[in-house]
Amino acid sequence: MGKEIIVAPSLLAADFSNLKKEIQEVEKFGADFLHLDVMDGNFVPNISFGSPILEAIRPHTKLVFDVHLMVENPDCLIHLFKDCADIITVHAESTKHLNRTIQLVKSFGKKVGVALNPSTPLDFIKYDLDNIDMVLIMTVNPGFGGQRFIPEMLPKIKELRNLAPEIDIQVDGGINDKTGKLAVQAGANILVAGSYIFSGNYKNKINSLKF
Numbered sequence: 001m002g003k004e005i006i007v008a009p010s011l012l013a014a015d016f017s018n019l020k021k022e023i024q025e026v027e028k029f030g031a032d033f034l035h036l037d038v039m040d041g042n043f044v045p046n047i048s049f050g051s052p053i054l055e056a057i058r059p060h061t062k063l064v065f066d067v068h069l070m071v072e073n074p075d076c077l078i079h080l081f082k083d084c085a086d087i088i089t090v091h092a093e094s095t096k097h098l099n100r101t102i103q104l105v106k107s108f109g110k111k112v113g114v115a116l117n118p119s120t121p122l123d124f125i126k127y128d129l130d131n132i133d134m135v136l137i138m139t140v141n142p143g144f145g146g147q148r149f150i151p152e153m154l155p156k157i158k159e160l161r162n163l164a165p166e167i168d169i170q171v172d173g174g175i176n177d178k179t180g181k182l183a184v185q186a187g188a189n190i191l192v193a194g195s196y197i198f199s200g201n202y203k204n205k206i207n208s209l210k211f
Ligand SMILES: O=C(CO)[C@@H](O)[C@H](O)COP(=O)(O)O
Pocket: 010, 012, 013, 035, 037, 068, 140, 141, 142, 143, 144, 145, 146, 147, 172, 173, 174, 175, 192, 193, 194, 195, 196
């Protein structure tokens, strides 16, 4: 442990007909990041929202915009997020040349995250760790909110924490007060939670993740 816990509500589970209010509520109750799941219906079997929505909500909050790109060929799309994202996370599985994609995100002056699907080994990023700000360990298979946390990801988080003691480790998928605690004990310091937070009582839920 050691690093302060960052709580990142995932907008995917918010009321889409009331986004401005939803975002301002989680901000008021202590959220640190706003996690924004961009899905293209190709890399994952679902479509969510894209840069026009992010630009529309950007003026209404000071939260850090943590953009999780679940798109095939992210190099073609990254530029769309240059005016609204603070952190851009790409999936290691979505690009042929991960190191080039990392450099592209950085060329826009953004922090760069790399996400790994549950079955993707840490070896994929071993030689890029010094160039990455954050590693996102997916604790479900990407594409949908409301899935169950995969406990086999806990040793993966531990292994990464040993490999990179200072890096930000984000976990995403099935996070609640119980699974979040296990992830933090394993070494994670950024907790994404969608259905857990947006299912009600935002204040208690956000507080319950600040271990
Ligand atoms: O990236 C994803 C899903 O692919 C996530 O960010 C989900 O939005 C998390 O939702 P919950 O599992 O917390 O409901």
